Amino acid sequence: MIGLTAACVWEEYMSNYYEIFENQLPERLKAELDSAKKLGVKPIKIGEPGFDAVINEGTIKWAVTTNRDLVVIPYLVGSIEVNHTVLTNGEPVLAAGDAEIAGHEGQYFMISISNRSGHYQPSPDSLNIGMEAFKERGIDPTDADKIIEG
Secondary structure, X not given: OOOOOHHHHHHHHHHHHXXXXXXXXXXXXXXXXXXXXXXXXXXXXXXXXXXXXXXXXXXXXXXXXXXXXXXXXXXXXXXXXXXXXXXXXOOOEEEEEEEEEEEEOOEEEEEEEEOOOOOOOOOOOHHHHHHHHHHHOOOOOOOOEEEOOO
């Protein structure tokens, strides 16, 4: 593996075990990131400051990165939809979708979860990766409504 960076080796490893989903609309990325910046939207993780506010404002968008990080953003800011690509700066994902979660201070209840993402178009099977990522971080999707697209 001479000449390969650690990131390339990790990407190769992940692609052997998981399907990786690329941004299907890369020509829109700059405008999407600029819009998110103007709206003050930044990806956050479960437990970080602001997580409770985001989930309790309404539907969220989520993604599991190729590093298995789970990040979320609000679905809407005002009446403006925030794109999934904001979660990863347009980088590939293992899973993506939207969810409804209620709770605060570590006590959360997942209402629904989906694999809905027009930018990444994840497979139905990828929803399992997302559900497992939430469960590993203390949000159990067992009783949530599952909405599967594709």
